[in-house]
Amino acid sequence: MDLLEYQGKGFFAEHAMPVPKGKYAETVDEAVAAAEELSCPVVVKAQVHTGGRGKAGGVKVADSLDEVRTHAGNILGLDIKGHIVEQLWIEQASDIAEEYYASFTLDRSERKHLGMLSAQGGVEIEEVAEHDPDAIAKIWIDPVDGLSREQCAEWVAKAKLNSTATEGAIDILLKLYAAYENGDADLAEINPLILTGSGEVIALDAKVTLDGNSTFRHEDYSAYDATQPRDDREQAAHAKGLQYVGLSGSVGVIANGAGLAMSTVDVVNQVGGSPANFLDIGGGANADVMASALDVINNDPAVKSIFINIFGGITRGEEIAKGVIEAMQRVEIRSPIVIRLDGTNAQEGRDLLQSHLSDRLIMSPTMLDAAHKVTELAA
Ligand code: GDP
Ligand code: MN
Numbered sequence: 001m002d003l004l005e006y007q008g009k010g011f012f013a014e015h016a017m018p019v020p021k022g023k024y025a026e027t028v029d030e031a032v033a034a035a036e037e038l039s040c041p042v043v044v045k046a047q048v049h050t051g052g053r054g055k056a057g058g059v060k061v062a063d064s065l066d067e068v069r070t071h072a073g074n075i076l077g078l079d080i081k082g083h084i085v086e087q088l089w090i091e092q093a094s095d096i097a098e099e100y101y102a103s104f105t106l107d108r109s110e111r112k113h114l115g116m117l118s119a120q121g122g123v124e125i126e127e128v129a130e131h132d133p134d135a136i137a138k139i140w141i142d143p144v145d146g147l148s149r150e151q152c153a154e155w156v157a158k159a160k161l162n163s164t165a166t167e168g169a170i171d172i173l174l175k176l177y178a179a180y181e182n183g184d185a186d187l188a189e190i191n192p193l194i195l196t197g198s199g200e201v202i203a204l205d206a207k208v209t210l211d212g213n214s215t216f217r218h219e220d221y222s223a224y225d226a227t228q229p230r231d232d233r234e235q236a237a238h239a240k241g242l243q244y245v246g247l248s249g250s251v252g253v254i255a256n257g258a259g260l261a262m263s264t265v266d267v268v269n270q271v272g273g274s275p276a277n278f279l280d281i282g283g284g285a286n287a288d289v290m291a292s293a294l295d296v297i298n299n300d301p302a303v304k305s306i307f308i309n310i311f312g313g314i315t316r317g318e319e320i321a322k323g324v325i326e327a328m329q330r331v332e333i334r335s336p337i338v339i340r341l342d343g344t345n346a347q348e349g350r351d352l353l354q355s356h357l358s359d360r361l362i363m364s365p366t367m368l369d370a371a372h373k374v375t376e377l378a379a
Pocket of ligand 2: 051
């Protein structure tokens with residue numbers, strides 16, 4: 001789950017990290033009211049799920065309420081790398097002396113957390129990595145041992161920040177690590193981490209990705225989940241509890257189990273077709289789930305044919321068949337369906353389907369044969 005900057009800063013603040021004071025706004029009037037409460041100068045910041053907002057004109061300092069009005073008006077509706085700005089964060093302007101970079105993420109190959117710190121912040125870290133890799137101080141942290149104050153101080157020394165920033169940096173980095181670790185984050189990045197004119201070290205930006213599988217440990221994460229960017233198809237599938245990923249092709253794919261769903265996508269590609277989606281109905285899916293899955297696929301205008309690929313383990317063939325028949329009776333399925341049904345109770349399922357077969361519902365004996373047929377139908 002990717003947090004918007006203002007959510008990331010809320011997450012930081014909950015973990016006792018210093019962040020500028022700010023307020024959320026969705027309209028020009030709300031932005032002006034927020035600025036009035038905070039008092040100018042403020043920064044008007046676009047809230048979108050992408051970086052590089054500054055360069056795109058999505059971050060503007062305003063010295064007066066009139067300027068807030070102008071900037072908010074310009075930024076709302078702005079297209080930043082395909083993301084239309086609908087939300088703003090109005091923040092008390094900071095007095096920036098220096099801009100640094102700091103992050104924690106998981107290094108899977110080392111099986112450790114990786115901390116990166118650089119005195120060259122404000123620009124994209126990939127750029128620094130390319131032109132001046134030595135300017136990034138790295139630290140690998142064993143999750144069992146954690147990060148001690150001594151280690152952190154050594155790390156900060158290696159990054160050669162301004163000496164005025166040393167204590168503040170150690171303090172905020174220890175808190176950032178705690179937030180990352182206890183908050184089950186996959187990424188916690190601050191760019192820029194700033195040193196202010198009065199010597200404070202604070203987070204001016206926040207890029208946080210939380211582990212979606214940790215929500216059972218964090219009741220409050222459901223609010224983040226609700227604001228994840230999803231297209232209409234993904235939203236509908238999510239609401240029905242389906243594992244769905246939208247793709248750009250024309251063959252709708254439904255399978256049971258992520259492994260089979262991936263293989264199905266591969267086989268469709270292999271025979272020259274292009275999948276419109278990846279949809280895993282999971283293990284033990286009943287007729288209801290199957291019908292919901294068909295509903296979601298049916299509402300995708302890009303879909304020209306549908307491939308249902310089931311290898312029943314816990315999932316029972318007759319339940320799948322009932323779901324398909326029910327869905328076809330409930331709504332008009334726009335595209336022809338090719339179904340391959342194997343595994344537990346496959347024969348019972350095939351028997352049920354037999355009387356419903358037509359050129360709109362085709363049964364196929366193998367996955368490869370089904371892939372050929374469904375790809376032909378999508379052409
Ligand atoms: P990003 O471009 O999406 O990474 O957005 P950031 O939040 O990092 O902001 C981009 C740049 O705007 C920062 O690197 C700063 O230089 C500038 N900026 C952001 N907030 C302030 C502020 O409070 N005061 C000043 N003077 N500049 C700011
Ligand atoms: Mn930034």
